Amino acid sequence: MKQLSPATRARYFRRQLVDRLMGGLCMLAAGIGLVLLGLILWMLFSNGLGGLKLSVFTNSMAQPGADGGLANAIVGSLIQVGLGAMIGAPLGMMVGVYLSEVGKESTFASVVRFVNDILLSAPSVLIGLFVYQIAVEPFGGFSGIAGSISLALIAMPIVARTTEDILRLVPQAYRDGAVALGSRENEVVRKVVLPAAFGGILTGVLLAVARIAGETAPLLFTSLGNTNWSTDMTQPMASLPIAIYRYAGSAYDEWVSLAWTGAMLITVGVLVLNILSRFSHAAVAGKTEG
Amino acid sequence: MSTPTASRPMIGARRMHVGDTAFRISLHVAGAIVVIVLVSILAIMFLGGRLAFETFGLDFIWGSEWNPVTQVYGALPAITGTLVTALLALLIAWPIGFGIAFFLTETCPSKLRGPLGVAIELLAAVPSIVYGMWGFFVLAPFMSEYVQPWLTATFIWIPPVGDSFFWFTAPPIGVGMLTASLILAIMILPFIAATTRDVLLSTPQLLKDGAYAMGATRWEALTGVVIPAVRGSLFGAVFLGLGRALGETMAVVFVIGNAIRMPDSLMAPSATIASVVANSFPEAEPGTLDLAVLLGLGFILFVVSFGVLAIARLLLHQERMS
Amino acid sequence: MAPMTQEAPKSTREPTRSNRGVPMGAPLVAQSSIAPAATRIALQDINAFYSEKQALFDVNLEIPDNAVTAFIGASGCGKSTLLRCLNRMNDTIPGARVEGRILMDGTDINSADIDPVQVRTRIGMVFQKPNPFPMSIYENIAYGPRTHKLVSSKADLDELVESSLRRAALWDEVKDRLGKPGLGLSGGQQQRLVIARALAVSPAVILMDEPCSALDPIATAHIEALIDQLRKHTCIVIVTHSMAQAARVSQITGFFHMGKLIESGPTDQIFTMPKVEQTQDYITGRFG
Numbered sequence: 001m002k003q004l005s006p007a008t009r010a011r012y013f014r015r016q017l018v019d020r021l022m023g024g025l026c027m028l029a030a031g032i033g034l035v036l037l038g039l040i041l042w043m044l045f046s047n048g049l050g051g052l053k054l055s056v057f058t059n060s061m062a063q064p065g066a067d068g069g070l071a072n073a074i075v076g077s078l079i080q081v082g083l084g085a086m087i088g089a090p091l092g093m094m095v096g097v098y099l100s101e102v103g104k105e106s107t108f109a110s111v112v113r114f115v116n117d118i119l120l121s122a123p124s125v126l127i128g129l130f131v132y133q134i135a136v137e138p139f140g141g142f143s144g145i146a147g148s149i150s151l152a153l154i155a156m157p158i159v160a161r162t163t164e165d166i167l168r169l170v171p172q173a174y175r176d177g178a179v180a181l182g183s184r185e186n187e188v189v190r191k192v193v194l195p196a197a198f199g200g201i202l203t204g205v206l207l208a209v210a211r212i213a214g215e216t217a218p219l220l221f222t223s224l225g226n227t228n229w230s231t232d233m234t235q236p237m238a239s240l241p242i243a244i245y246r247y248a249g250s251a252y253d254e255w256v257s258l259a260w261t262g263a264m265l266i267t268v269g270v271l272v273l274n275i276l277s278r279f280s281h282a283a284v285a286g287k288t289e290g
Numbered sequence: 291m292s293t294p295t296a297s298r299p300m301i302g303a304r305r306m307h308v309g310d311t312a313f314r315i316s317l318h319v320a321g322a323i324v325v326i327v328l329v330s331i332l333a334i335m336f337l338g339g340r341l342a343f344e345t346f347g348l349d350f351i352w353g354s355e356w357n358p359v360t361q362v363y364g365a366l367p368a369i370t371g372t373l374v375t376a377l378l379a380l381l382i383a384w385p386i387g388f389g390i391a392f393f394l395t396e397t398c399p400s401k402l403r404g405p406l407g408v409a410i411e412l413l414a415a416v417p418s419i420v421y422g423m424w425g426f427f428v429l430a431p432f433m434s435e436y437v438q439p440w441l442t443a444t445f446i447w448i449p450p451v452g453d454s455f456f457w458f459t460a461p462p463i464g465v466g467m468l469t470a471s472l473i474l475a476i477m478i479l480p481f482i483a484a485t486t487r488d489v490l491l492s493t494p495q496l497l498k499d500g501a502y503a504m505g506a507t508r509w510e511a512l513t514g515v516v517i518p519a520v521r522g523s524l525f526g527a528v529f530l531g532l533g534r535a536l537g538e539t540m541a542v543v544f545v546i547g548n549a550i551r552m553p554d555s556l557m558a559p560s561a562t563i564a565s566v567v568a569n570s571f572p573e574a575e576p577g578t579l580d581l582a583v584l585l586g587l588g589f590i591l592f593v594v595s596f597g598v599l600a601i602a603r604l605l606l607h608q609e610r611m612s
Numbered sequence: 613m614a615p616m617t618q619e620a621p622k623s624t625r626e627p628t629r630s631n632r633g634v635p636m637g638a639p640l641v642a643q644s645s646i647a648p649a650a651t652r653i654a655l656q657d658i659n660a661f662y663s664e665k666q667a668l669f670d671v672n673l674e675i676p677d678n679a680v681t682a683f684i685g686a687s688g689c690g691k692s693t694l695l696r697c698l699n700r701m702n703d704t705i706p707g708a709r710v711e712g713r714i715l716m717d718g719t720d721i722n723s724a725d726i727d728p729v730q731v732r733t734r735i736g737m738v739f740q741k742p743n744p745f746p747m748s749i750y751e752n753i754a755y756g757p758r759t760h761k762l763v764s765s766k767a768d769l770d771e772l773v774e775s776s777l778r779r780a781a782l783w784d785e786v787k788d789r790l791g792k793p794g795l796g797l798s799g800g801q802q803q804r805l806v807i808a809r810a811l812a813v814s815p816a817v818i819l820m821d822e823p824c825s826a827l828d829p830i831a832t833a834h835i836e837a838l839i840d841q842l843r844k845h846t847c848i849v850i851v852t853h854s855m856a857q858a859a860r861v862s863q864i865t866g867f868f869h870m871g872k873l874i875e876s877g878p879t880d881q882i883f884t885m886p887k888v889e890q891t892q893d894y895i896t897g898r899f900g
Contacts, residue, residue, distance in 0.1 A: 019507035023397045029389025030398070030406060033483065036476055037413045040424055047427075094320035102317050112321040115328045118599050121530065122331075122592070123537020125564045129571075129588045130331045133338055137576050153327060160324070173743035177806070179704060180737035181756045181813065182729050186313035191755070196746045214417025217539040220568060241419050245540070248423050263420050274415045278408075 041267075048264025051257040056265075060229045061243060064252040070262050072229040073243035079231065080144055080223060080239055081213050084151025088212075089205045092156040096163025096201075101189050113164075120157040127153050128221035136222060144237035147223030154215060155208040162204025166197045199280050206277035210270045216241035240266050332592060339586030341579055350586060356550040358570070363583040365590060367552050371560040372591070374553070375467055375542065376535040379474035384528060386475075387482030394483070395490045396508055407487075414480035422544035425473040426465075430545055433472075434464030438557055441468075460555035465547040468557045473541045478531040485527035489520050489606075526605030533599040537591065539564040563591040652677035652817060652847040653698065658712035658722075660693050660702065660871075667693045669871045671712075675864070677816075680839060680848045682862035682879065684855055686899065690871040691851045695819050698849065699735040700728035716816075733760055735817040736810030741826045742802035744794030744809070749786050752794045752805060753777065756813040772812055780808035781838050800831025804838065811842075818842065820850040824857065836861050855895060859883050867891045 004012070055069045062068030095116065103109025127150050135146040170193050178188040194201070219225070225242035226235070240262050247259035342350055346363065353364020394407060438460070445458040460466070493516050501511035517524065547559020548569055561569075567584050574580035653675040660668035668690045675681045683691035693702070700721070702708040714722040721731045744752050753773040756762070763769045773790070777783040782804040786797070794805055803823060810818055820839070824832040839848060839861050852858050858865050859879060866876035867886075875888045886892045893899055 015507055015510065019509040022509040023393075026389040026393040026397060029386045030393040032386055033390050033413060033479065034406070034409055036479075037409055039428075040413075040416060040420065043424055043428055044420065091320055091323065094317055095324055098317035098321045102314060103321065108318075108321065112324050114600075114603065115325050117603050118596055119324065119328060121533050121537075121595070121599050123539065123564060123595055125537065125539040125567055126331065126335070126588050126592050126595075129567065129585065130334055133334045133585070134330070156324070171743075173739065173741060174745055176701070176704075176739060177743045177745065177809075178755070180699065180701065180732060180739075181759065181809070182732035183759055184729060185310050187309075187759060189313075191759070192745055210415055214415075214419065216417070216419045217564070217568060221571060241417065241540075244419055244423070248419075248426070249544070259423070263423055266417055267420055270415050270417060271412055274412060 044260070044264045044267055047257075047260035048262075051261035052264070056258070056261055061227045061238065064254040068254070068258065070240065070243055070258060070265075072226065073238040073240045073262065074265070075229075075231065076144070076223075076226065076238035077213065077240040079233070080147045080151055080219070080237060081209060083144075083148035083233075084212055085155055085205065085209050087148065088152035088155030089159045089208060091152070092159025092204075092208070093163050093201060095156070095160035096167060096204075097189060097194070099160070099164040100167035101193065102185075116157045116160050119153075120161060123217075124154055124215055125217040125221075128218035131218065132221040141234075142222060142224035142236040144223050144231075144233040144235065147219050147237055147239065148233075150218035150222045151212040151215065154218065155212050158208040158211060159201075159204050162207065163197075163201050166200030166204065167193060169200070170196050202280040203277040206273050206280060210273035210277070213273070214241060214266055214270050216245055220245075332589070332596075335585050335589035335592055339582050339584075339589045341582035342586035345579060345582075350583070351590065354552050356566075358573070358580060361579055363579070365563070365583075365587055367550050368561050368563045368566045368587060369590065370552060371467060371546065372536055372562040372564070372594075374556075375471045375474055375546070375560075375562060376532055378467070378471035378556075379478060379535045380528065380532055382471065382475035383479045383482055383531065387479050387531070388486055388524075390479075390483040391486035391490055392512060394487050396512070410480045410483050414484065418477060418538060418540040421473055421477055421541040425469060425541060425545040429472065430464035430469055432464075433469050434462045438462035438464070438468075441557070455553075456555045458556055460557040462557075463547065463559060465545050465559055466555075466557045467546065467553055467560045470542050470546040470560070470562070473545055474535045474538055477538060477541055478535050481534060482527055482531040485530055486524060489523040489527060490516065492523075493520055522605045526602045526607075529598055529602030529605060533595055533602060536595050536598065537564060539568050543568050563587045567591075650677055651675065652716065653849075654713075654715040655694075655697075656713040656715065658694070658697060658710065658714070660690070660697060660711070661709040662705070663707035667871050668697075671873045673866055673873060673876055675817075675847065675849060677847045678844060679864060680843045680850060680862040681864040681866065682858035683849070683851045683866050683868060684853070684858050684894075685868035685874075686894070687853070688870075689868040691866075691868045692821055694868070695821055695849060695851050697722070698817070698819055699737055700731050701737065703728050733813055734815055735819060736813065736815040738803070738806050738810060738818065738820045738823050740822040742799060742806050744797070744802050744805050746793065746795060748791045749777075749794050749797075749805060750790040752809050753812050756809060760813060762813065776808040776812040779811050779842070780804045781834065781841070782808055798831070799827050800834055803827060803831070803835060807835075807838065807842075815846070817847040817849065820848065822851055822853060825853065832857075855883070867894060869894070 055067055056071075057069060057074065058071055059067060059069030060072040061070065095112065099109055099113055099116075103112065131146055131150040131153065135149055136142055139146075174192050174196060175188050178192045183191065219239050219242050223239060223242075224236040225246065226238040228238075230237060244259045244262045244266070247255040247262070250256065250259075342363065346353060349364060351365055351369070353362070354366040355362050355364050356367055357363070390410065394403060394410075398406060439462050441458040442460065442462065448457045450456045450459070497515055497519055498511050501515040506514060542562050543565045546561060546565050548561055548565060549559035550561045550566055553560045567587055570580070570584055574584055651674040655671055655673045655675070658668055658671040659666065671690075671694060683694060685691050696702045697710050698714065702710055710722055712722060713720045716734070719726065745755065747755075750773055753776050754769055757769060757772055763772055774783060774787075777786065782801060785801060786792075786805075794802065797805060803826075807818070807823075824835050827835065836857065839850070842848060843863075850858075850862065852861075862879045864876065865879045865882040867874045867882065867888075867890075869890060875882065875886060875891045877887075882891065883895060886895060
């Protein structure tokens with residue numbers, strides 16, 4: 001074997017050095033990401049845990065010194081997120097089924113797909129402003145319903161996209177088998193394709209719920225928030241993100257402490273939903289591998 | 291042994307079964323709703339903001355004075371704030387996000403790959419209001435006490451632009467464009483990392499094998515072969531991050547300082563379209579110019595976002611097709 | 613040896629309309645003593661197109677009942693396309709067009725007036741790669757009967773599931789685990805499951821598209837034995853790229869090349885004394 005010239009050897013070492021250096025920088029980048037996550041979670045828990053007491057869940061928002069809690073905000077969030085998901089998820093699923101099973105590559109389907117992707121990343125503050133114009137102003141006031149609608153509009157594109165993606169992964173062999181047994185198009189989808197994709201669709205729904213649970217801006221324009229206990233959907237309704245928003249910038253320590261606790265609760269809820277959605281996805285993998 | 295089905299005479303049944311027709315129609319309606327929503331948003335924003343455009347004409351976009359008291363509204367400060375914070379955020383987030391993506395796909399030991407991927411996605415799941423709080427309570431004081439004075443001192447030698455823009459020379463308030471850019475960067479970071487990772491994962495192994503077979507190092511294979519092949523998609527990921535950064539509200543509203551005027555330094559308190567809309571909304575009465583300008587701002591933001599997101603999609607899909 | 617059937621055996625003395633090309637010149641061999649019954653499906657002047665590309669040219673063929681008809685030929689010769697014409701599966705492919713008449717029980721099932729769904733309840737299909745649904749074994753078999761409302765009670769359904777699995781020679785192996793996922797079975801078992809699923813709707817005809825190509829030799833032997841059982845009561849059409857399999861399993865064979873039916877006739881005769889030179893070339897391995 002021919003001996004490498006000093007120049008070649010030098011070049012080789014330099015290239016290795018660059019490779020190692022870049023690899024190291026990338027590891028640094030990953031480290032930064034992890035450190036950030038850790039910092040945020042640590043900050044949330046160190047500030048929020050202290051204020052975590054029963055009254056947070058049992059008492060509604062109140063003036064400082066009146067032992068207020070976040071009960072009405074938590075309940076208001078649950079109601080609006082629930083309703084928003086109940087409206088947005090089925091609609092999103094239908095869009096996903098349309099794109100994957102019926103429309104496929106047609107022109108209309110391409111347009112719907114494009115528009116859906118735009119809506120997916122559209123600024124949520126604009127969704128809020130839009131729903132304000134159509135559901136608040138004409139009806140004379142802020143309401144829980146308007147809040148739910150705005151959340152539904154955010155959830156729908158997410159569910160549509162994840163549904164379409166998961167349906168495309170269902171093997172064509174299943175559809176062929178069902179067609180060969182004399183199934184109609186809607187039977188193939190309802191009885192074979194959708195059940196096969198169930199886990200993945202659930203993942204999408206959970207991810208959408210996690211996303212809308214943390215949204216503040218759209219609610220600012222639609223349900224406004226409410227310092228009193230109210231489950232009336234036609235009136236302004238409290239929500240956890242809005243309560244946090246109002247309390248965090250305030251001058252009262254008690255309120256700021258509640259803001260931290262609320263922020264901690266929301267983050268934990270959202271992260272738990274995210275992790276749950278992973279298990280849902282794993283469940284579908286298990287089924288197909290028998 | 292022919293049993294019932296086979297011996298039943300074949301009826302010339304209707305071609306399209308009722309169940310299928312209802313199925314198809316309802317699905318098409320769902321698709322149509324999606325399109326109608328988008329068109330409605332554009333239309334409502336435009337119609338609602340018409341008063342603003344009529345009152346100020348093009349000066350609505352170019353005007354640099356935003357004064358609710360005198361009812362003079364020019365969107366330039368908000369537009370400037372939006373663009374500068376988004377671009378700065380991108381500048382900071384992109385190399386780090388890319389580094390994370392490269393690490394995840396190439397050099398990371400396989401045991402860590404899963405957990406690290408999960409960690410990045412959890413970072414993306416954190417609600418934006420939490421980022422806002424973190425920025426307000428942790429980052430802003432940090433900036434004001436350590437970073438900003440240091441920046442002012444270090445970069446004092448940069449000549450100002452005209453007599454209105456002083457780069458890093460500003461009172462160390464803590465909140466302002468720079469802090470907002472940092473928060474935005476952290477928010478779009480996991481997003482860019484995830485999208486870039488997906489792009490890198492989708493490059494055919496064949497391409498990389500070819501480079502390795504010629505003795506390339508990992509970095510050389512990446513820069514020499516993989517990146518040129520997926521350049522379009524990588525730009526697509528960048529535009530996607532930009533689209534997100536442009537519209538972000540809650541994280542920004544806490545740390546941008548909410549001063550609706552042209553910034554005189556990179557650290558100046560400023561405003562973005564989203565923050566102006568969120569902050570000015572409570573005082574805006576329906577039917578007034580105050581509300582119309584917010585809707586007009588919303589229209590501008592939507593049009594810009596639409597354009598950016600459309601470009602992103604085009605770039606990402608182009609590669610997918612080929 | 614099975615007894616002769618009542619009907620006079622179809623003579624292969626006269627060249628059928630599907631025979632083409634120059635006769636070999638050798639004396640015709642006496643046909644097999646197991647004579648297939650009447651024609652189940654008659655294909656007349658079939659031309660098939662995928663958009664602009666023509667895949668089948670003027671195919672004329674009669675497929676007998678209670679027998680196995682095999683389609684053989686090189687890759688891309690159109691045998692799978694023809695098979696899929698029989699149960700209108702080509703309808704699901706955009707741009708596919710089938711012209712000609714496919715007569716079954718006096719009806720042209722290729723006609724636009726006939727609902728393909730009706731056709732598919734009478735003509736079942738087994739695919740190359742076993743494709744049980746991601747459901748339990750029981751649910752797989754029950755799918756067809758449930759969809760077409762063939763039974764009215766749970767007891768009847770249980771009975772139908774059991775008889776279908778018995779007919780597919782799978783019952784003994786799975787009777788204790790009907791609730792387990794169908795995908796948990798071995799390849800050969802999955803294919804028998806799919807056959808049982810097809811049998812559950814009692815079709816007159818079963819189409820099989822290279823049913824053993826994804827299976828090992830033992831599983832293949834099981835399936836072939838099953839096919840031999842099934843053909844006593846059902847018309848079976850099988851596409852196979854293995855000539856040996858066609859010789860083992862079928863009574864009638866059709867040889868295809870480039871979209872045309874080159875020759876068809878009793879399997880014995882095709883494999884020992886083919887009339888057309890091209891058939892001879894394929895069988896001796898000169899091409900394909």
